[in-house]
Amino acid sequence: MAQYVKATNFASKDALLSGDPNKIVKGTEIDDEFDSIQTAVNSKADTLSPTLTGTPLAPTATAGTNTTQVATTAFVTTAVINERTATTTLTNKTLTSPTISGGSVTGITDLAIADGGTGSSTASGARANLGLAIGTDVQAYDADLTTLGGLSKTDGNFIVGNGSTWVAESGSTARTSLGLGSIATQNSNSVSITGGSITGGSITGVSISGITDLAVVDGGTGASNAASARSNLGLVIGTDVAPVASPALTGTPTAPTASFGTSSTQIATTAFVQATLQAVYPVGSIYISTTATNPATTFGFGTWEAFGAGRVLVGQDTGDAPFDTLEETGGSKDAIVVAHTHNVTDAGHSHNITSSAIGAGGGSGEFTGTNGSPGGATLSNRVKPATTGISIDSAGSSGTNANLQPYVVVKMWKRTA
16 A cells, blocks of 8 residues: 655644744645655555455454454464463364364464465564555654644645644635735636735746736836836837937937047947047147137146247258257247448549441540531540439338248147146
8 A cells, every 4th residue: 555655744844933934834845745645545445345355454442342342363372372362272183174262372383375374483474475565565653644634635625734733724825824815716808816926937828818908016017008107117219218210318328429530320428439539639739719719618627828920830850950949938029120221432433435326326425526527537536524323322221120031920828738
């Protein structure tokens, strides 16, 4: 016969804190226990007109008992021995088909099972020979089984432990013991669930339809279409959240800052722009503007000071002393013109006048000859000194004068930190 062994220690669940999921007696645990019990029970005999098989055992009644109590072979043997002892004592006798009444049989070889004995002189040996070894062939006595066997088999009863024994419960009492609160059995349609929570586990192969929209406060969306669900959850596209395509962001959007030098379609953050501007205008750089606004205000970084007031910038020339050192200054916008004269020395000179020049009616000066006969043979040439009429005046005056290239005035700033 099968032996019942508890699979779950239900009593230990009573020591668990309320709310501990292990405190709940699961349906699978109850099924396992009932299956084990049913298996064990199926191998047992009914109390009403049982049909026993194998080698049934029963408590041996006191010798001389005369009631409806089941008589064991031991009871019968004792009765036979007592009867035989009362009549005669047989020692080393062989009897064929004797009828023994009363008396006792001692010192004999163990009576074989085939002869109605147990084939053993000890109880454990007898049980083994008869196939009734406790824990192997038959279930040992168990108080829990006795208690379970005495519980009512009313439809709907649950067997639960109350901390000291097993009891049969149903309805709200059973639900409380099983940690189910006020939940009641309902049909699969028009189900209404109030309160409680679902923790762990999984639901598969279930189709849910035609139910009232699950409210947001109950973990649902409170809607039966996507647009209304987004609205109830505060996720309206274009109002609460931005679409992926051409989003119109508001507030202060943030994004990952790209590495310096990145040149792609990645969004540039203010931090990326600041890093780029600071790389363009490092400490020592010059910023030129047509406004007087300090670059620290314009760019939002750095310490700047006005630079090169009234001066122009010249590129460094390390081979030219006036221009070989950075930030070296020099030059003046004023040029000094000193008063001066130019002297011309003339040692004297002559102009030769020839007869041909006179004959031609040109030239000037004094000449001799026959009047009216210019160009005649009697003419003689003369040379007469002449004054040139050249004169040089004084030029320039002492003083300073502006000597400026064409210019446009701008504001220059130098970054110092």
